Amino acid sequence: MLLGNQIRLTPATPEDAPLIADWFGDPAYMGDYYNVWPTTRQEFAERFATPTGRDQGFLLIRDQATAQSMGTIGYWNPFTRAELFKGLELWWQVHPNFRGRGIATQAACLLVNHLFNSLPVERLQATIAIGNTASSRVAMGAGMQCDGVYRSVFFLHGRFVDLHLFAIVRGDWQDTPTYRQARCPF
Numbered sequence: 001m002l003l004g005n006q007i008r009l010t011p012a013t014p015e016d017a018p019l020i021a022d023w024f025g026d027p028a029y030m031g032d033y034y035n036v037w038p039t040t041r042q043e044f045a046e047r048f049a050t051p052t053g054r055d056q057g058f059l060l061i062r063d064q065a066t067a068q069s070m071g072t073i074g075y076w077n078p079f080t081r082a083e084l085f086k087g088l089e090l091w092w093q094v095h096p097n098f099r100g101r102g103i104a105t106q107a108a109c110l111l112v113n114h115l116f117n118s119l120p121v122e123r124l125q126a127t128i129a130i131g132n133t134a135s136s137r138v139a140m141g142a143g144m145q146c147d148g149v150y151r152s153v154f155f156l157h158g159r160f161v162d163l164h165l166f167a168i169v170r171g172d173w174q175d176t177p178t179y180r181q182a183r184c185p186f
């Protein structure tokens with residue numbers, strides 16, 4: 001478990017599968033910038049029961065005090081040629097009932113800080129559809145900067161759209177005290 005001031009991040013377990021399957025099948029939860037791809041509770045349960053390596057994670061964002069589930073966050077390796085490119089990619093969602101309270105930004109900061117502390121990873125990135133202002137603000141709140149545009153790379157709602165590539169590198173993070181000082185409290 002990763003402990004923050006207001007939130008905690010816990011790895012998703014098979015017991016979380018019903019909630020996550022319901023959320024990921026709900027267009028209101030996924031928002032305007034994902035294709036909603038219905039997935040069964042069983043598929044999620046099997047996925048969460050399977051041990052993963054250190055280069056991917058699927059976590060629930062929970063209220064620190066009550067443990068109420070508020071969202072999801074995770075990371076994966078987007079590169080297929082490990083000998084050429086290195087880095088991890090983060091993603092996040094917060095349930096509509098809990099948006100606008102800084103939850104996603106705190107979760108992203110907690111995860112960025114944890115990954116730089118715990119893994120010899122040099123670069124953490126997020127790819128965000130142009131127009132997804134809230135998510136872009138989350139990336140910037142976690143210390144990422146915009147590295148550029150991937151043109152026509154993501155198929156969304158019937159057409160290819162452009163993504164912004166955001167990233168923070170280890171040199172930007174430096175260490176936990178420096179990172180905490182530069183970010184909103186998390």
Ligand SMILES: CC(C)(COP(=O)(O)OP(=O)(O)OC[C@H]1O[C@@H](n2cnc3c(N)ncnc32)[C@H](O)[C@@H]1OP(=O)(O)O)[C@@H](O)C(=O)NCCC(=O)NCCS
Nearest residue numbers: 030031092093094099100101102103104105133134135137
């Ligand atoms: C993107 C998302 C995770 C943000 O969650 P959240 O907990 O509301 O985010 P925060 O409260 O930490 O807000 C982050 C910033 O976005 C801003 N913001 C929040 N909602 C916004 C909106 N609808 N439009 C514009 N800005 C918005 C906040 O004001 C804040 O800005 P600041 O850093 O300048 O203070 C949430 O809207 C969501 O789950 N969306 C659907 C899924 C999604 O798009 N995920 C990302 C895919 S790349």
